Amino acid sequence: MDFGLQNKVALVAAASEGLGKASALALAKEGAAVAVCSRREQEIRAAAAEIHSATGSTVHPFVCDVSNASDIKRWVDDAAQKFGTIHILVNNAGGPPTGSISSLTDEQWEAGFELTMMSVVRLTRAVLPLMEQQRWGRVITIASFVAKEPLNELLLSSSIRPGILGMTKALSSQYASKGITVNTVCPGYILTKRQDELLRSRAAQQNVSKEEYLREQARLIPAGRLGRPEEIGSVVAFLASEHAGYISGVNVMVDGGLAKAIH
Numbered sequence: 013m014d015f016g017l018q019n020k021v022a023l024v025a026a027a028s029e030g031l032g033k034a035s036a037l038a039l040a041k042e043g044a045a046v047a048v049c050s051r052r053e054q055e056i057r058a059a060a061a062e063i064h065s066a067t068g069s070t071v072h073p074f075v076c077d078v079s080n081a082s083d084i085k086r087w088v089d090d091a092a093q094k095f096g097t098i099h100i101l102v103n104n105a106g107g108p109p110t111g112s113i114s115s116l117t118d119e120q121w122e123a124g125f126e127l128t129m130m131s132v133v134r135l136t137r138a139v140l141p142l143m144e145q146q147r148w149g150r151v152i153t154i155a156s157f158v159a160k161e162p163l164n165e166l167l168l169s170s171s172i173r174p175g176i177l178g179m180t181k182a183l184s185s186q187y188a189s190k191g192i193t194v195n196t197v198c199p200g201y202i203l204t205k206r207q208d209e210l211l212r213s214r215a216a217q218q219n220v221s222k223e224e225y226l227r228e229q230a231r232l233i234p235a236g237r238l239g240r241p242e243e244i245g246s247v248v249a250f251l252a253s254e255h256a257g258y259i260s261g262v263n264v265m266v267d268g269g270l271a272k273a274i275h
């Protein structure tokens with residue numbers, strides 16, 4: 013299936029590794045030119061070079077902390093200047109801290125909100141005028157299954173992510189007539205560095221090895237295994253494609269059947 017992304021420009025946030033990098037790779041494989049960012053210069057440059065050499069597509073790295081408003085402005089301006097426009101936005105960021113109602117400080121809540129919610133607000137707001145001008149756009153936000161089924165130890169994430177689903181739904185109806193779709197992807201447990209860190213800390217709390225905890229975790233997932241980053245990348249690329257032009261305001265759970273509610 014040709015996704016029709018050869019002449020498209022994508023902006024993928026937080027893409028030096030993990031789900032952002034997998035999304036950038038999937039879009040680049042389909043022929044899109046991709047602007048990628050993360051906070052660490054060496055890592056984002058290395059990721060861009062790796063994706064370029066694997067796909068032949070143009071991949072433009074930029075150093076940007078997506079929890080910082082002026083960094084976002086500099087990045088979007090840079091990408092729009094380099095490529096002339098932006099067709100696809102993939103909102104993504106690092107995971108907010110774990111913790112409980114008694115352990116999380118006001119500062120952590122505020123920083124978590126800047127990182128998880130305001131990065132999506134600011135990036136989306138910055139690219140929508142370009143998408144409106146060309147009457148074509150795709151806004152895809154990587155959220156989390158906890159937006160649907162909260163987890164106690166991911167209190168901050170479980171509190172903020174549902175707001176992203178609400179914003180997605182509201183924007184989708186506002187921008188549908190302009191050729192712009194707005195959707196979210198909610199990963200379950202996907203094996204990335206973030207997930208590895210979570211696995212380690214949960215294993216330590218339960219006094220078992222990481223491998224033992226991983227086996228336990230996999231047993232709880234109907235698919236019997238954790239997900240692979242490229243399984244998120246494929247869904248992002250499909251939602252960005254011409255084929256998904258009539259899909260807007262939806263949340264795609266990519267969790268191996270983990271979440272039990274009817275979504």
Ligand SMILES: NC(=O)c1ccc[n+]([C@@H]2O[C@H](COP(=O)([O-])OP(=O)(O)OC[C@H]3O[C@@H](n4cnc5c(N)ncnc54)[C@H](OP(=O)(O)O)[C@@H]3O)[C@@H](O)[C@H]2O)c1
Pocket residue numbers: 025026027028029030031032049050051052053055056076077078079104105106107108127154155156157198199200201202203204205206207
């Ligand atoms: N993996 C999962 O199972 C899973 C499940 C549900 C939801 N999620 C969510 O999906 C998102 C990505 O997770 P992941 O597993 O891919 O994480 P990851 O493997 O830790 O990768 C995080 C990426 O984000 C970048 N990053 C972190 N903070 C940033 C910031 N402030 N500004 C710009 N870039 C930043 C990192 O690069 P630098 O360090 O260079 O900035 C890195 O490239 C997170 O929000 C996570 O909570 C993940």
